[in-house]
Amino acid sequence: MSAANNNEKEVTIYDIAAALNISAATVSRGLKNHPAIRQTTKDRIFAQAERMGYRFNTFARNLRTKRTYTIGVIVPRLNSMFMSDVLAGMEKISNEAGYELIISQSLETMEKEKKNAATMFNNRVDGVLVSLAYTTTDIDHFRRFIDKNIPLIFFDRAFEHPHCPNVVIDNHKAAYEMTTHLIRQGCRRIVHIAGHLNRDVYALRLKGFQEALADNGITFDEDALIVNNLGIADGVLAAQHMLSLPERPDAVFAANDTCAVACMQELKRNGLRVPDDVRVAGFNNDPIATVVEPNLTTIDYRGHEMGEVAAKTLINLLNGVGDLQAAAIVLRHHLIIRDSTQRKKLTEHENKNN
Amino acid sequence: MSAANNNEKEVTIYDIAAALNISAATVSRGLKNHPAIRQTTKDRIFAQAERMGYRFNTFARNLRTKRTYTIGVIVPRLNSMFMSDVLAGMEKISNEAGYELIISQSLETMEKEKKNAATMFNNRVDGVLVSLAYTTTDIDHFRRFIDKNIPLIFFDRAFEHPHCPNVVIDNHKAAYEMTTHLIRQGCRRIVHIAGHLNRDVYALRLKGFQEALADNGITFDEDALIVNNLGIADGVLAAQHMLSLPERPDAVFAANDTCAVACMQELKRNGLRVPDDVRVAGFNNDPIATVVEPNLTTIDYRGHEMGEVAAKTLINLLNGVGDLQAAAIVLRHHLIIRDSTQRKKLTEHENKNN
Numbered sequence: 166m167s168a169a170n171n172n173e174k175e176v177t178i179y180d181i182a183a184a185l186n187i188s189a190a191t192v193s194r195g196l197k198n199h200p201a202i203r204q205t206t207k208d209r210i211f212a213q214a215e216r217m218g219y220r221f222n223t224f225a226r227n228l229r230t231k232r233t234y235t236i237g238v239i240v241p242r243l244n245s246m247f248m249s250d251v252l253a254g255m256e257k258i259s260n261e262a263g264y265e266l267i268i269s270q271s272l273e274t275m276e277k278e279k280k281n282a283a284t285m286f287n288n289r290v291d292g293v294l295v296s297l298a299y300t301t302t303d304i305d306h307f308r309r310f311i312d313k314n315i316p317l318i319f320f321d322r323a324f325e326h327p328h329c330p331n332v333v334i335d336n337h338k339a340a341y342e343m344t345t346h347l348i349r350q351g352c353r354r355i356v357h358i359a360g361h362l363n364r365d366v367y368a369l370r371l372k373g374f375q376e377a378l379a380d381n382g383i384t385f386d387e388d389a390l391i392v393n394n395l396g397i398a399d400g401v402l403a404a405q406h407m408l409s410l411p412e413r414p415d416a417v418f419a420a421n422d423t424c425a426v427a428c429m430q431e432l433k434r435n436g437l438r439v440p441d442d443v444r445v446a447g448f449n450n451d452p453i454a455t456v457v458e459p460n461l462t463t464i465d466y467r468g469h470e471m472g473e474v475a476a477k478t479l480i481n482l483l484n485g486v487g488d489l490q491a492a493a494i495v496l497r498h499h500l501i502i503r504d505s506t507q508r509k510k511l512t513e514h515e516n517k518n519n
Numbered sequence: 520m521s522a523a524n525n526n527e528k529e530v531t532i533y534d535i536a537a538a539l540n541i542s543a544a545t546v547s548r549g550l551k552n553h554p555a556i557r558q559t560t561k562d563r564i565f566a567q568a569e570r571m572g573y574r575f576n577t578f579a580r581n582l583r584t585k586r587t588y589t590i591g592v593i594v595p596r597l598n599s600m601f602m603s604d605v606l607a608g609m610e611k612i613s614n615e616a617g618y619e620l621i622i623s624q625s626l627e628t629m630e631k632e633k634k635n636a637a638t639m640f641n642n643r644v645d646g647v648l649v650s651l652a653y654t655t656t657d658i659d660h661f662r663r664f665i666d667k668n669i670p671l672i673f674f675d676r677a678f679e680h681p682h683c684p685n686v687v688i689d690n691h692k693a694a695y696e697m698t699t700h701l702i703r704q705g706c707r708r709i710v711h712i713a714g715h716l717n718r719d720v721y722a723l724r725l726k727g728f729q730e731a732l733a734d735n736g737i738t739f740d741e742d743a744l745i746v747n748n749l750g751i752a753d754g755v756l757a758a759q760h761m762l763s764l765p766e767r768p769d770a771v772f773a774a775n776d777t778c779a780v781a782c783m784q785e786l787k788r789n790g791l792r793v794p795d796d797v798r799v800a801g802f803n804n805d806p807i808a809t810v811v812e813p814n815l816t817t818i819d820y821r822g823h824e825m826g827e828v829a830a831k832t833l834i835n836l837l838n839g840v841g842d843l844q845a846a847a848i849v850l851r852h853h854l855i856i857r858d859s860t861q862r863k864k865l866t867e868h869e870n871k872n873n
Contacts, residue, residue: 221641235621242607243603249599249602250598252622253597253598256597265642266621266622266623268620268622270610270611452777
């Protein structure tokens with residue numbers, strides 16, 4: 166029975182040295198890829214270490230360097246298509262740089278977010294990547310990181326703080342572009358469905374929406390603003406609200422695709438044609454946007470890229486090559502116009518039949 | 520300037536003791552919630568610890584207990600709706616039990632999966648939750664966990680091993696039910712789109728498909744099997760293959776919803792009516808299933824629940840209350856019949872107009 170089968174006893178460099186009949190110092194240097202050790206010897210050492218189930222002492226290295234090579238990630242919800250793209254991007258970059266991700270979710274509440282932050286702190290993560298919960302009103306629970314110069318980066322749902330770079334898109338501009346597009350299509354009574362307005366992403370999208378209206382001489386009407394959780398049920402309720410208004414809206418722009426699609430489906434169930442009777446626009450470019458009929462006009466922004474950039478920025482800070490003074494990294498977004506807001510051009514086939 | 524603002528010096532119980540003018544022993548016992556310390560004193564100690572940025576010594580506790588209170592999770596891809604549900608379930612259970620999740624992705628290759636496993640091992644995770652990559656052919660890279668009695672659980676894409684419980688659904692039965700449903704709808708030439716057949720989930724679904732055919736006296740035709748990566752482009756190609764067959768299939772059953780929906784859309788683009796000309800079924804019950812028109816018949820299985828059960832099973836093993844001999848935990852699945860396989864019943868409204 167080999168030492169590896171004994172879960173009490175840890176395999177040491179002395180065990181490897183004994184098995185190979187060489188000195189422990191040679192094993193130690195070999196494992197560290199020391200230039201004085203010949204490659205053939207190194208190969209034998211590594212093969213033996215593998216065979217015996219030796220654990221490279223990441224844990225001890227961490228104690229020496231005072232780094233844990235872990236990055237804490239706190240997101241509102243793990244089960245969102247956008248967030249899963251973000252995490253995939255973060256994992257790719259972190260893994261390549263030798264860092265592990267410790268991931269937790271706030272479930273949209275400040276209370277859980279506080280607990281997540283405390284756990285990350287006590288686990289001595291080297292840095293933290295955070296996207297804020299709906300109900301978070303301040304960031305005092307992250308102060309201990311800032312006080313200890315542990316890099317903290319907000320991504321997507323961000324917060325302005327002199328020591329915390331943000332990785333975001335220009336939500337204000339994106340919403341302005343979408344609203345302008347709807348106005349150019351002839352819409353005048355546009356409803357906006359926003360998420361919690363204490364999150365910057367939703368407040369900024371509302372601002373962009375309102376500014377585009379003002380720039381086109383359209384008065385913003387309180388009836389045209391719906392604030393909810395942007396879920397499926399919320400989209401259905403929003404459609405019902407729209408249908409109950411004395412003057413029917415000619416467009417709806419929701420702050421995410423889930424809500425836009427649910428709203429569109431309820432409007433269609435009530436006999437409205439999209440885009441002829443009402444135009445519908447979303448935000449995120451989730452997979453459902455190209456599945457729903459008609460396909461959904463939306464704002465595309467790459468979660469994977471946002472995750473990569475946030476992780477890269479953090480790792481640069483950890484390696485002393487980053488600049489904490491950079492206030493924000495603003496990523497590109499794209500207005501994707503599809504059939505839900507623009508009458509379909511006749512295809513060659515349809516043309517022939519007309 | 521408080522000690523918390525100095526990122527070099529770690530706040531100790533002695534600092535807290537000095538600040539409160541009490542003994543370090545009292546602080547130490549207070550932080551451990553020792554019954555001999557009065558509640559008011561404990562409150563003062565905790566408030567001061569918080570104020571000074573004291574880090575509860577999770578790290579030192581871990582050295583003592585030889586546990587790290589981390590669970591390693593290796594998934595094929597983070598950016599999948601199903602997997603993000605699984606992770607949300609795992610995070611919920613782990614977090615409640617005081618464990619953190621270290622998450623990495625194999626990007627569907629055995630090579631990366633090997634690296635992920637090595638990193639998890641060297642980071643001394645207490646246990647591992649794994650869903651296997653497409654190209655994985657054996658699990659030798661997980662042997663070091665098994666040799667050290669570090670609990671290892673396979674979920675969804677599993678692998679039979681006497682020391683590794685599996686958390687799965689009955690893929691064979693689910694596919695058998697789906698195929699039987701299609702046959703009952705009158706289908707005889709049914710195409711099955713499978714994923715890599717060295718993953719049990721896809722091999723078992725194919726088996727269930729074939730068995731249902733056999734039980735209904737339908738001969739399995741090699742032309743009716745397409746094996747691909749189950750992505751969007753694969754669904755489009757599958758539809759084109761179907762259209763090129765001498766005798767057109769009357770149904771297609773894909774091993775995931777992404778591929779089923781892409782295939783359905785391409786069939787529709789080519790003028791086929793769903794379900795009248797061809798019936799389409801998927802697997803997973805992703806959000807797109809209720810967005811595509813007609814809505815997709817599929818197999819529902821709860822990723823969140825699978826994540827919860829996998830994490831619970833692992834934590835029970837870590838706490839010595841689990842049973843490593845349990846070969847598999849099989850979760851419930853549900854056949855969800857929607858309009859893509861069954862002609863819509865006329866609604867009251869349509870009835871009136873007919």
